[in-house]
Amino acid sequence: MLLWNHYPLIWTLKKAHAMPIHIAQRLIDSACQVILGKEHAVRLALSCLLARGHLLIEDLPGVGKTTLAHLLARLLGLQFQRIQFTSDLLPADILGVSVFDQRDGQFRFHPGPIFAQLVLADEINRATPKAQSALLEAMEERQISAEGQTWPLPSPFFVIATQNPSEQIGTFPLPESQLDRFLMCISLGYPSPEAERALLAGDDRRDLLARLPAELQPGELDTLLAAVRAIHVAPRLLDYLQALLTHSRESADFSSGLSPRAGLALLAASRAWALLAGRDHVLPEDVQAVLPAVAGHRLRTGSSGALSAEQLSRRLLEAVPLP
Amino acid sequence: MVRPDMTKPSLRPDQTGWLIAAAGLSLAPHASHLPLAISALCLLLLLWRGLLNHRGAPLPSRSLLLLIVAVMASLVLLEFRHFFGKDPGIALLAGLLSLKLLETRSPRDGRAVLLLSFFMQLGQFLYQQHMGIAALALMGTLAAVGAMLALQGRPEPVGQRIRVAGTLVLQGLPLMVVLFVLFPRVPGPLWGLPADAFNRSTGLSDTMTPGDIAHLSESGAIAFRAAFQGASPPPPAERYWRGPVLSRFDGRSWHQGPTTRLSKPAYTPQGPAHSYILTLEPHNQRWLLALDFPASAPERIHTDNFQLLAREPVRERVRLALVSYPQTPVGLQERTVTLSEALTLPPTGNPRTRALGERLRTQVTRPEDIPDHLITFFRQSRLTYTLSPQALGEDDVDSFLFDTRQGFCEHFAGAFVFALRAAGVPARVVTGYQGGELNPVDGTLVVRQSDAHAWTEVWLEGRGWVRIDPTAAAAPRRLEDGLAAALGGEGRIPLLARGDLVWLKALRNQFDALNNRWNQWVLGYNQGRQQEMMAWLGLHQAGWQELAALMSGALGLVMAVLAGWILRNRHKIDPIDRSWLTFCRRLSALGFPRQSWEGPIEYTRRVSTLRADLADPVLAIGTGYALLRYGQNPADHALLHRFHQSVKRFRPR
Numbered sequence: 020m021l022l023w024n025h026y027p028l029i030w031t032l033k034k035a036h037a038m039p040i041h042i043a044q045r046l047i048d049s050a051c052q053v054i055l056g057k058e059h060a061v062r063l064a065l066s067c068l069l070a071r072g073h074l075l076i077e078d079l080p081g082v083g084k085t086t087l088a089h090l091l092a093r094l095l096g097l098q099f100q101r102i103q104f105t106s107d108l109l110p111a112d113i114l115g116v117s118v119f120d121q122r123d124g125q126f127r128f129h130p131g132p133i134f135a136q137l138v139l140a141d142e143i144n145r146a147t148p149k150a151q152s153a154l155l156e157a158m159e160e161r162q163i164s165a166e167g168q169t170w171p172l173p174s175p176f177f178v179i180a181t182q183n184p185s186e187q188i189g190t191f192p193l194p195e196s197q198l199d200r201f202l203m204c205i206s207l208g209y210p211s212p213e214a215e216r217a218l219l220a221g222d223d224r225r226d227l228l229a230r231l232p233a234e235l236q237p238g239e240l241d242t243l244l245a246a247v248r249a250i251h252v253a254p255r256l257l258d259y260l261q262a263l264l265t266h267s268r269e270s271a272d273f274s275s276g277l278s279p280r281a282g283l284a285l286l287a288a289s290r291a292w293a294l295l296a297g298r299d300h301v302l303p304e305d306v307q308a309v310l311p312a313v314a315g316h317r318l319r320t321g322s323s324g325a326l327s328a329e330q331l332s333r334r335l336l337e338a339v340p341l342p
Numbered sequence: 343m344v345r346p347d348m349t350k351p352s353l354r355p356d357q358t359g360w361l362i363a364a365a366g367l368s369l370a371p372h373a374s375h376l377p378l379a380i381s382a383l384c385l386l387l388l389l390w391r392g393l394l395n396h397r398g399a400p401l402p403s404r405s406l407l408l409l410i411v412a413v414m415a416s417l418v419l420l421e422f423r424h425f426f427g428k429d430p431g432i433a434l435l436a437g438l439l440s441l442k443l444l445e446t447r448s449p450r451d452g453r454a455v456l457l458l459s460f461f462m463q464l465g466q467f468l469y470q471q472h473m474g475i476a477a478l479a480l481m482g483t484l485a486a487v488g489a490m491l492a493l494q495g496r497p498e499p500v501g502q503r504i505r506v507a508g509t510l511v512l513q514g515l516p517l518m519v520v521l522f523v524l525f526p527r528v529p530g531p532l533w534g535l536p537a538d539a540f541n542r543s544t545g546l547s548d549t550m551t552p553g554d555i556a557h558l559s560e561s562g563a564i565a566f567r568a569a570f571q572g573a574s575p576p577p578p579a580e581r582y583w584r585g586p587v588l589s590r591f592d593g594r595s596w597h598q599g600p601t602t603r604l605s606k607p608a609y610t611p612q613g614p615a616h617s618y619i620l621t622l623e624p625h626n627q628r629w630l631l632a633l634d635f636p637a638s639a640p641e642r643i644h645t646d647n648f649q650l651l652a653r654e655p656v657r658e659r660v661r662l663a664l665v666s667y668p669q670t671p672v673g674l675q676e677r678t679v680t681l682s683e684a685l686t687l688p689p690t691g692n693p694r695t696r697a698l699g700e701r702l703r704t705q706v707t708r709p710e711d712i713p714d715h716l717i718t719f720f721r722q723s724r725l726t727y728t729l730s731p732q733a734l735g736e737d738d739v740d741s742f743l744f745d746t747r748q749g750f751c752e753h754f755a756g757a758f759v760f761a762l763r764a765a766g767v768p769a770r771v772v773t774g775y776q777g778g779e780l781n782p783v784d785g786t787l788v789v790r791q792s793d794a795h796a797w798t799e800v801w802l803e804g805r806g807w808v809r810i811d812p813t814a815a816a817a818p819r820r821l822e823d824g825l826a827a828a829l830g831g832e833g834r835i836p837l838l839a840r841g842d843l844v845w846l847k848a849l850r851n852q853f854d855a856l857n858n859r860w861n862q863w864v865l866g867y868n869q870g871r872q873q874e875m876m877a878w879l880g881l882h883q884a885g886w887q888e889l890a891a892l893m894s895g896a897l898g899l900v901m902a903v904l905a906g907w908i909l910r911n912r913h914k915i916d917p918i919d920r921s922w923l924t925f926c927r928r929l930s931a932l933g934f935p936r937q938s939w940e941g942p943i944e945y946t947r948r949v950s951t952l953r954a955d956l957a958d959p960v961l962a963i964g965t966g967y968a969l970l971r972y973g974q975n976p977a978d979h980a981l982l983h984r985f986h987q988s989v990k991r992f993r994p995r
Contacts, residue, residue, distance in 0.1 A: 253976065255971050269499050269502070270497075270499060271499060272497075303972070337937070337938075338496060338939075342919050
């Protein structure tokens with residue numbers, strides 16, 4: 020029986036892969052010191068970035084959305100910019116503007132705040148659709164076109180957008196096609212009583228963040244990203260993934276099924292989740308763990324009435340059996 | 343003791359939906375014969391249940407249901423006056439099935455609904471047995487099997503469920519074929535059907551009043567089919583299919599006279615013969631409608647007026663092999679009783695026709711010329727052949743011949759015989775069918791109710807009974823080309839008997855040929871056919887014991903083949919999965935079933951927190967399975983061996 024007990028360590032014992040798991044564990048530990056009692060959400064957010072996806076955080080104001088974004092930038096050691104979206108924000112305020120230079124008599128492009136490795140688009144649904152689409156185009160293309168020239172965005176390039184629930188006043192909800200560009204949509208929720216107590220009793224989060232050293236050494240992020248891609252996916256797991264996609268398309272519970280892009284997103288996020296769990300292969304449990312975050316904002320409820328993203332994902336999971 | 347919550351249904355909405363659909367599909371075909379009030383009530387109850395299901399509303403209270411039962415029972419009582427027999431029984435069952443849905447809360451209730459649904463599908467065959475009914479029953483069965491699946495499993499898209507149900511039904515097909523072919527048949531119906539089972543047959547009757555046959559002609563229903571073997575059938579004008587012979591007239595209607603039953607025909611068949619297979623639809627009478635004049639046949643009764651009768655009323659479709667000799671002279675030496683009856687007229691009435699007869703008797707010297715003179719008279723009177731003649735006056739015959747001059751074949755035949763009798767020539771009315779249509783698809787001659795006809799027979803010294811068809815005097819095309827041609831553009835003939843819709847005719851011919859095969863091979867598969875089939879299989883004189891043994895053997899064989907197929911598919915499960923499923927089954931027996939979507943790590947972790955004493959082996963097996971199934975190195979032999987061993991040794995209590 021001994022063989023089984025050290026199963027979770029098998030991977031760590033393999034010399035070549037020893038690095039990524041330690042890095043990942045370190046990241047999670049640091050993050051949990053700042054964001055209290057939200058390990059699951061932190062893991063999801065990290066998985067999203069490690070799967071090279073953009074993240075949407077949807078929640079009430081004041082539950083720590085912005086803090087989480089700051090924290091991730093800090094942990095991953097990324098160059099950070101924040102854009103506060105307001106109703107009078109113009110595309111040029113995001114992308115940059117060409118200004119006539121008196122000295123050499125030419126227009127010169129002044130890059131906007133989007134030229135950063137990690138951009139926090141705060142309260143994205145308060146801006147007009149015009150400003151939103153400027154950002155979303157940049158997310159998709161990973162470059163900016165202005166004055167007939169293209170300007171590549173830095174690499175890696177991540178967007179973390181936050182939005183308030185769309186029922187709140189003064190919001191322009193993102194259309195489905197643009198929601199689809201975000202690999203995950205997560206929410207934080209209120210903290211547990213113990214976490215809240217620790218929050219109230221402890222230091223100011225901003226001070227903590229400021230004191231937090233950049234966790235990743237140069238090059239370590241690339242190692243992690245490469246490790247995610249190397250995570251093994253068994254044919255059996257692809258079967259399961261396809262069964263989920265097929266069911267979402269055929270079942271009467273959903274008005275529209277998951278797109279092929281959603282399938283790719285689900286696979287990438289599951290790989291990242293498996294890496295964070297310290298495994299070199301994806302299990303169905305990994306898919307199930309990330310499914311609500313990846314599929315929740317892409318599924319539309321069918322005949323069965325209004326259901327939350329969580330309930331919809333649950334329904335999808337429970338409808339597809341595993342052998 | 344905790345009382346279960348009675349108001350909250352434990353069936354899912356999709357399961358209830360399937361039950362409603364199954365019940366609806368089983369009940370719908372009954373609408374054709376159920377009393378309108380009962381059909382409407384059933385529809386209302388089903389819609390109500392559907393609405394409640396849609397809204398997730400609670401089911402009605404028991405007292406309300408009891409009230410509806412009382413209403414329904416009184417509706418049945420009002421309609422039938424009693425609760426016994428087939429019709430009230432089916433009506434009650436239909437209502438109760440709809441009501442049962444309104445108190446269906448658990449899967450157990452659902453199974454009761456399904457049982458009733460299946461029974462209602464059988465019930466359809468008590469009324470009709472044609473192909474359409476079989477198709478409807480098949481649809482109902484499919485829905486009911488789908489509902490059974492819904493009761494067992496998770497919600498699934500409708501299309502997928504129907505596919506699975508269809509597969510199940512198809513898998514049942516071999517069993518059905520074996521039971522159908524080999525189940526020992528008994529002669530006649532399997533059980534005694536109540537008398538009201540036969541009250542719907544249409545066809546000729548043993549009396550004829552003006553308007554009867556015209557009424558019958560509006561029906562496109564098939565009376566019988568004749569398949570001529572080897573040769574082509576006789577020309578249309580010679581196709582007289584003999585039914586009841588009517589020799590008594592009471593001034594208004596024609597009736598059968600007394601007949602003597604003979605075991606052999608009262609004539610010696612002569613001339614060319616036609617042999618054919620007659621497939622007679624049930625008409626609840628004894629006459630067999632043979633082509634004139636059939637040779638001796640075993641088990642049949644001949645009469646002295648040349649009819650062919652069955653021993654019992656024809657209550658199910660019969661197949662008869664017959665040989666007829668159309669040119670046989672009949673009745674050369676007729677008894678005086680018969681002849682005097684063929685001359686009898688009622689004491690009063692129809693004075694003008696009597697005068698006409700009297701005139702013929704005095705003016706024509708030879709009695710055998712009288713019919714020809716009368717035909718000439720008919721022609722000269724310009725009588726019109728029509729399905730809807732004007733109303734006749736007090737004296738039917740006079741009124742037809744001299745006033746309205748419009749009539750259908752029964753007017754012509756009746757008036758002709760009346761006039762001949764008045765002229766002193768023995769004559770009688772013969773009813774039956776004339777003509778029929780050849781189906782080019784399978785070469786059978788199809789005779790419909792619209793081919794019903796009446797003609798006459800006249801007795802002439804030295805020639806015996808001679809057939810004369812007075813209708814030919816007015817409408818010669820009736821004999822050659824059928825009813826439609828004779829009536830021209832008249833609208834009341836059945837759609838299918840009309841001549842102008844060629845494509846419709848072609849379609850109908852195809853359908854008729856198919857239907858004929860259905861009748862011959864499915865409905866007509868009786869004891870005789872079964873014996874033929876057994877003989878073909880090399881089993882002569884098979885009794886029911888042999889059949890039963892053969893049937894059990896064949897059923898066993900089919901089961902074995904199906905079981906083998908299932909087992910073979912089972913072996914396709916890969917050994918790792920098989921061990922895993924064994925492991926899951928053992929934990930399930932302990933009270934920890936795996937949810938169908940639960941992954942190995944999550945499941946074993948859950949179980950190990952609930953049963954700390956089993957944590958080690960359970961976690962080990964779970965991680966082993968996960969590694970083998972999803973890991974980088976699925977062919978790790980040491981791991982595989984270890985995994986199988988662990989599962990084998992895992993026998994928790």
